[in-house]
Amino acid sequence: MKPIVKKVLMGVGGVVLVGALGGGVWAWTQVSAFSASMDKVYDVPVPKLKVVATPELIARGKHLASSLAGCGMRDCHGPALAGGKTMDVGPLGKFTAPNITSAGLGAVYSDGELARLIGHGITKTGKSVRFMPSHEVNWLPDSDVQAIIAYVRSKPAVEKPNGLFELGLLAKILDRQDAVVVDVARRIDHDKKEDVPAPEPTAAYGKFIARLCMGCHGEHYGGGPIPGAPSDFPIPSNITPDETGLKSWTYADFTKMLDTGVRKNGKKLDPFMPLEALEQMNDIERKALWAFLKTLKPRPMGSR
Amino acid sequence: MSDGSLSRRDFLALTASTTLLAACGRSGAECHPPDPRSLAKHIRDKRAELRYEPIAVDSKRTCGACAYYKPGTNCGGCAVMPGPVDAKGSCKLFQSG
Numbered sequence: 001m002k003p004i005v006k007k008v009l010m011g012v013g014g015v016v017l018v019g020a021l022g023g024g025v026w027a028w029t030q031v032s033a034f035s036a037s038m039d040k041v042y043d044v045p046v047p048k049l050k051v052v053a054t055p056e057l058i059a060r061g062k063h064l065a066s067s068l069a070g071c072g073m074r075d076c077h078g079p080a081l082a083g084g085k086t087m088d089v090g091p092l093g094k095f096t097a098p099n100i101t102s103a104g105l106g107a108v109y110s111d112g113e114l115a116r117l118i119g120h121g122i123t124k125t126g127k128s129v130r131f132m133p134s135h136e137v138n139w140l141p142d143s144d145v146q147a148i149i150a151y152v153r154s155k156p157a158v159e160k161p162n163g164l165f166e167l168g169l170l171a172k173i174l175d176r177q178d179a180v181v182v183d184v185a186r187r188i189d190h191d192k193k194e195d196v197p198a199p200e201p202t203a204a205y206g207k208f209i210a211r212l213c214m215g216c217h218g219e220h221y222g223g224g225p226i227p228g229a230p231s232d233f234p235i236p237s238n239i240t241p242d243e244t245g246l247k248s249w250t251y252a253d254f255t256k257m258l259d260t261g262v263r264k265n266g267k268k269l270d271p272f273m274p275l276e277a278l279e280q281m282n283d284i285e286r287k288a289l290w291a292f293l294k295t296l297k298p299r300p301m302g303s304r
Numbered sequence: 305m306s307d308g309s310l311s312r313r314d315f316l317a318l319t320a321s322t323t324l325l326a327a328c329g330r331s332g333a334e335c336h337p338p339d340p341r342s343l344a345k346h347i348r349d350k351r352a353e354l355r356y357e358p359i360a361v362d363s364k365r366t367c368g369a370c371a372y373y374k375p376g377t378n379c380g381g382c383a384v385m386p387g388p389v390d391a392k393g394s395c396k397l398f399q400s401g
């Protein structure tokens with residue numbers, strides 16, 4: 001081998017080695033920061049709360065749990081709240097929401113602890129919950145949080161062990177890059193009290209409902225691949241009023257999609273879309289969400 | 305061992321004492337829980353409700369492998385169940401990850 005070729009190969013090898021070492025150190029710092037943040041005990045007191053369940057409160061809680069909060073979806077705690085199906089998100093990990101009936105975690109959480117969990121993403125231990133989207137529902141007023149708790153308590157005990165929960169290394173790194181949300185409590189301003197408008201068909205109310213869409217469609221609602229998800233994972237659509245999004249849609253198209261799972265172009269929605277929750281939204285919620293989506297600045301597909 | 309080399313007898317003695325020390329160290333990390341009757345009734349009731357067992361039936365679903373387990377110097381603890389917890393134990397709230 002000529003000396004010059006040898007020198008070039010050694011140089012390239014050195015660069016690759018330094019790059020790999022640097023990448024390894026960077027990944028290690030990200031994972032360490034993730035672990036430290038997940039170990040943080042938040043100084044958020046458990047509210048003194050004892051929910052007095054009434055049929056009306058339970059009914060409201062049932063509506064919220066099956067629609068806006070989505071607790072009863074198959075991918076979340078499941079219709080019986082005894083644990084949902086396992087979501088396999090490739091290198092991000094495998095996730096199963098636990099059994100929250102009184103035969104599961106419902107047995108060890110007080111009403112106050114459940115309210116803190118929903119509102120702040122903080123578990124019984126005082127540390128952050130993993131993946132549960134409290135940051136998307138923490139705007140719900142106290143009365144709605146109590147309604148959800150009343151509904152959870154009203155469900156029969158189901159003896160079912162908790163399913164698999166495996167957090168991949170990539171999920172920890174992407175969480176620190178704010179590309180996915182695992183460490184939920186870190187995303188919440190625990191001192192802020194949201195000023196939520198009354199449930200009316202307004203864009204102002206719809207803005208809060210639309211937070212539920214951010215996890216998949218992105219914080220700007222521009223859609224595009226979910227970072228870190230496998231290549232065969234469905235790509236969330238652009239739901240801004242752009243040519244590539246909802247520009248040509250009418251409210252009738254929107255509600256038809258919610259009711260049938262079929263888009264304006266006749267194509268079926270991917271089953272990953274939480275249609276079972278969306279179709280449970282009432283008229284006020286649907287109109288509010290639609291009103292808000294129409295106020296968005298048009299963005300190109302993929303701008304998330 | 306006067307010449308500084310290790311005789312076969314010295315080697316065997318060293319190996320035996322090291323093994324003994326290691327065994328002692330390991331037994332120190334094992335859980336020796338208090339008599340369950342010494343626990344407060346509400347703690348005993350909660351542990352019974354959660355079907356805590358000091359030895360797990362399923363070796364893949366032990367407290368030591370559970371997300372709620374908190375290691376301790378003697379027995380460990382649990383984030384959701386009161387009282388001391390054996391890493392080899394289990395309850396019905398096992399959560400992987």
